[in-house]
Amino acid sequence: MQAPLSGYSDRAMRALARRFGCELTFSGVMLDKSACHKPLLKRDFYKLRDEEHPIGGQLLGTEPKTMAQAAQNFCEMGYDIIDLNFACPAPKVLRRGRGGAMLDKPAKILEILRAVKGAVKCPVMMKLRIGVDESEAAREDFFRICSDAVAEGVDGLIVHGRTTEQYFRGSADWNVIAELKKQYPQTNIIGSGDLFDAKDVVNKIKTSGADGAAVARGAIGKPWIYRQIKDVLEGKEEIYRPDIKEQGQIILEHFELLKELYEPKKCVWYFRKFLSQYGRSHNQPGKVRRELVMAEDEAALLDTIKKWYGI
Secondary structure, three states: OEOOOOOOOOHHHHHHHHHOOOOOEEOOOEEHHHHOOHHHHOOHHHOOOHHHOOEEEEEEOOOHHHHHHHHHHHHHHOOOEEEEEEOOOOHHHHOOOOHHHHHHOHHHHHHHHHHHHHHOOOOEEEEEEOOOOOOHHHHHHHHHHHHHHHHOOOOEEEEEOOOOOOOOOOOOOHHHHHHHHHHOOOOOEEEEOOOOOHHHHHHHHHHHOOOEEOEOHHHOOOOOHHHHHHHHHOOOOOOOOOOHHHHHHHHHHHHHHHOOOOOHHHHHHHHHHHHHHHHHHOOOHHHHHHHHHHOOOHHHHHHHHHHHHOO
């Protein structure tokens, strides 16, 4: 599945993931207070299309009542799954006591889960990190949260194998994910963290016993990773790798999808964070990445793509 990515997981990214075989995508995380504002949710940017299902909506917040109302609104919009974010390590989120900062409040997390499950009929999942830090107390809190959630009937846990304090430093600990799956074999456990290569993704799923993997950073500028994962799972000798021309066509397709969502000037600016990653797959990554992100308007961007990708 494609993990929820704040600032990335828009309709365009989801559409490409789906085209390459991703089985479940998510919206970018939304603050519960924003999701309680129905006029905002009616904007075209947030509307779901029929071909997007199944799709999950991720919520960020700290108060049970507000989270429950937000989840109810998401269900009315058509989301098939609600995912509660208790994992985000972004400093601006932590300063407000949200996301990964909630991991030292097991009782509060349980309150939120109960409130949300009582407000919706669709499946409810939770996104967690393995503790606020590497202390024994933090690890105990993590396993208490998981135990409480399973007892409450959570439909799945998406676990990133780092602590909140680690941010994205070091390596994700998939041993904790394996331990969690061993303790709760009947619960859907989805692993996350350091998923950049298809063979490694499949290896992590198999060795941990996880029910699946939530690919996050590894899908930015590489939407074909989902097709590659399927190839590995199916035991194919040759794994799909788009040639340079195909990569260019995918980039153009992505850009056209973005033009449906953003104004022309913003579209090129917004696309740069994807372009920088797309360029990594080119055989001259340094030059290509530099020229792609330097394009200031659509005409310059299209000229650069044509120049380097032969289309």
